[in-house]
Amino acid sequence: MTPSVQEVMRGCAAALAQPPSVDAGPDYLASRVGMISMLANLAAQEADHAAAAAVAENADIRALFASATAYDGALGGRLGAAAREVDGDLSLTALDAANARLRRLLIELHERVEDAGDAGLDRAILALYVRMAQGRRLQLGG
Secondary structure, X not given: OOOXXXXXXXXXXXXXXXXXXXXXXXXXXXXXXHHHHHHHHHHHHHHHHHHHHHHHHHHHHHHHHHHOHHHOHHXXXXXXXXXXXXXXXXXXXXXXXXXXXXXXHHHHXXXXXXXXXXXXXXXXXXXXXXXHHHHOOOOOOO
16 A cells, blocks of 8 residues: 555654653654654655646556557457546545556556567556656655
8 A cells, every 4th residue: 555645644643643652762752753754754745746746647557548459358448448538636636546546457458468478568568667656756865
């Protein structure tokens, strides 16, 4: 499971609201504050670009589906239907839900492509995975 920004921030708030154990030493408290700080920083980075990343990924996945018409029948016409979709609701919740659904279908397609030995489409899917990972990259520290 990948937690949402909201879930991470709720966790940070809960950790800050919970008093430390009476026998927790200063090293534990410093470590706890450091971890909360790191999580808040990562959540801030994600919040800054999450919508743009999801919109771009969804568009890239749909474009790939549009080019994979040979597999549409085997997947019940879902590739063509997904390729025609548009992200109308730009809330992170809606974008993430659409992204998760598209990714599951992409995995199904990739399994079919690998079984068929379709090297060209396999390379295109692998390149898409790389672009998606690069678009979600976060920086630890500094």
